[in-house]
Amino acid sequence: MRRLLVIGLIGLxxxxxxxxxxxxxxxxxxxxSRPVTAGTxxxxxxAKWARSCALCHVNGEGxxxxxxxxxxxxxxxxxxxxxxxxxxxxxxxxxxxxxxxxDCERDDFLExxxxxxxxx
Amino acid sequence: xAASVLAGLAGAAGPAFASRDPLPWRNWSGGQxxxxxxxxxxxxxxxxxxxxxxxxxxxxxxxAGHSFTALVPTDGHLLVLDKLSGLLGHDPATLRAxxxxxxxxxxxxxxxxxxxxxxxxxxxxxxxxxxxxISTGTHGxxxxxxxxxxxxxxxxxxxxxxxxxxxxxxxxxxxFRAACVSLGALGIITRxxxxxxxxxxxxxxxxxxxxxxVLEDFEASARAHRHFEMFPLTHSDYALVLAIxxxxxPVNHPPPSPEEAAAFDAAMRKWLExxxxxxxxxxxxxxxxxxxxxxxxxxxxILSNVRNNRFNEMEYAVPREDGARCLREILATIAERxxxxxxxxxxxxxxGDDLWLSMDExxxxxxxxxxxxxxxxxxxxxxxxxxxxxxxGGRPHxxxxxxxxxxxxxxxxxxxxxFRALRAELDPExxxxxxxxRSLFGT
Numbered sequence: 148m149r150r151l152l153v154i155g156l157i158g159l160x161x162x163x164x165x166x167x168x169x170x171x172x173x174x175x176x177x178x179x180s181r182p183v184t185a186g187t188x189x190x191x192x193x194a195k196w197a198r199s200c201a202l203c204h205v206n207g208e209g210x211x212x213x214x215x216x217x218x219x220x221x222x223x224x225x226x227x228x229x230x231x232x233x234x235x236x237x238x239x240x241x242x243x244x245x246x247x248x249x250d251c252e253r254d255d256f257l258e259x260x261x262x263x264x265x266x267x
Numbered sequence: 268x269a270a271s272v273l274a275g276l277a278g279a280a281g282p283a284f285a286s287r288d289p290l291p292w293r294n295w296s297g298g299q300x301x302x303x304x305x306x307x308x309x310x311x312x313x314x315x316x317x318x319x320x321x322x323x324x325x326x327x328x329x330x331a332g333h334s335f336t337a338l339v340p341t342d343g344h345l346l347v348l349d350k351l352s353g354l355l356g357h358d359p360a361t362l363r364a365x366x367x368x369x370x371x372x373x374x375x376x377x378x379x380x381x382x383x384x385x386x387x388x389x390x391x392x393x394x395x396x397x398x399x400x401i402s403t404g405t406h407g408x409x410x411x412x413x414x415x416x417x418x419x420x421x422x423x424x425x426x427x428x429x430x431x432x433x434x435x436x437x438x439x440x441x442x443f444r445a446a447c448v449s450l451g452a453l454g455i456i457t458r459x460x461x462x463x464x465x466x467x468x469x470x471x472x473x474x475x476x477x478x479x480x481v482l483e484d485f486e487a488s489a490r491a492h493r494h495f496e497m498f499p500l501t502h503s504d505y506a507l508v509l510a511i512x513x514x515x516x517p518v519n520h521p522p523p524s525p526e527e528a529a530a531f532d533a534a535m536r537k538w539l540e541x542x543x544x545x546x547x548x549x550x551x552x553x554x555x556x557x558x559x560x561x562x563x564x565x566x567x568x569i570l571s572n573v574r575n576n577r578f579n580e581m582e583y584a585v586p587r588e589d590g591a592r593c594l595r596e597i598l599a600t601i602a603e604r605x606x607x608x609x610x611x612x613x614x615x616x617x618x619g620d621d622l623w624l625s626m627d628e629x630x631x632x633x634x635x636x637x638x639x640x641x642x643x644x645x646x647x648x649x650x651x652x653x654x655x656x657x658x659x660g661g662r663p664h665x666x667x668x669x670x671x672x673x674x675x676x677x678x679x680x681x682x683x684x685x686f687r688a689l690r691a692e693l694d695p696e697x698x699x700x701x702x703x704x705r706s707l708f709g710t
Contacts, residue, residue, distance in 0.1 A: 199349075233284055238297050243296075243332070244332070245293060249349065250306045250308035250349060252306070
C-alpha cells in the first residue's frame, strides 16, 4: 500500500503531465548509419540490454512493452521504427531518455528495439 | 555546455531529436541535455587509465543520469562506467563488500544476500549507480542512518591524469572523506567497498495523519522507528506517514492491484480539476478514507521503489532542529501563493557524518524535498521554496536542483576550500570540470 499511496500520488502528477506531451515529429528520412543486423544482437549489445533495457522491459515496469511479447510491441512498431528511436532518445511517457543506456549509440538502440520486439 | 544552459528551463530541455541528428545525452527527467563529442565505456580499470593518460579533453563521468542538476553535461567525452560493475569481493568477517562503480543499487541486494550481507540503507529510487549515489551524497531515511556515502569504507579513484589512488579512512582519512561525496570532480571512482550488515527483513506500515500531529511527535517517532518519514500533501492538512522497522515476520508483500491503483489514480485526478486554493476539503476528505496498510519483505525490497513517473526535484537539508519550522513555512507558502502542485513533499531525518561535502556534515539534518512533474515548469514552485531553505541554513542535495554557487556553498561547508584545493591538486587542468562544476567551485 505504500507503493499504492506514494506512487499513486506521483503518478497523478506525471500522468497529467503526459497529457501535455506532444508526440515528436517523425523524420522523413532513414537514419544515416550502418546497416542494422537482424537477429540476436552481439554480446556487447546484449550486455547493454541486460544492464539497462532489462530493468523495465522484462517485467513491464511502468507499462513498458515486455521483451519478446509481440502483442505489446505491434502497436508501437506500427508507428515506425524511427518513431521508436526518437522516443527512446527523448524519453516517452514513463521511459527515461536513452532508456538508462548511457553508452548506447544510435545503431545499438535500433538493434535493441528489434531484438525486444521480435523476441525469441 | 550549451547543454547546461538549457537546464533550468521547464520540462524536457533542448530541441526535439530527429533520427538523423547527433545523439544527445539527456538525464532521467529530461531537464538536462548535452551533445558529447564521444562516449567511452571502459571494460577495465586498466583501459580507463590508458584512455585518460592518452587524452586531454574534458571528461564527465555519468551513472544512471538521475541527477537533476547539470553534473554530467559536457561537450567533451562522457565516461560510462556500466561495464565496471558487479560484486567484486566480500569479507564475511567484516561484512564489507566491494562493488564496481557502475553497479546499479537495484543490482546489489540479491548478490549481497547470497554472501550473507545487506546494505544498511538504500534511497527511495534504486536505479542509480553506486558511484553516482555516493558521489552526490544520496541518502535514505533514518535518525540512526547515514547517507550511502557514510557506509563507504574504501574507494579507488583514477585521476584525470590516470593516476590510481586507493583511499580509506585508515590510509588517508582526509582525502577519503573528501572523495566520498565528490561530484566526480576529484577523479573517476572505479570501485567502492561498503560496510554492510547481516541480511534482515523490514515491516513497512503507512497511514494518513494530520501534518500538525505528525510533526508534534516527529522526534519521538523518528527515535522509535528505524525509518520514519512523512509525505505532506500540498493544499491539505494531511500527510502520508511511513514507519519501517526490523521484523522476523514472514514475507508478505503483495503488489497493489491494478484496479486499486486505477481507482486511487482516478480519485486523485479530481484534485487537478479544482483550483489549488479550493482543494483542501477534497484532499482532506480523501486522506481521511485512507486505511493503514503494511507489508513485510527483505530489506532491499522495502527500502526502494520503482519511480516510473518522471519529475524534477529540489531538496535541501536543514539542521534537524529547524526542520519542522522550515517545512511548515514551505507548506504555508505553497498554500498562500496557490502554487498548482499536487506532488507530495518529503520530510525525513538523516544522521550526521564527517564527509567534507556531505549535506549532513557536522550533525543530523532534516531533508525536505519538493517535486514537480517533468512535463511542467518547476520554477514557480522551486523559486518560491528555495529562499525558505536558505533562511534555515539549508544545504542543497548535489544531484537536485538548486541555484547556489561557490560563494554561498563556501559558507555552508567548513571544508569547502579544502575540497577546492584538493580538486585543483588532483585535476590541475580541470578536465573533469563542466560549467556547472565551475560555478559550484568558483573555478
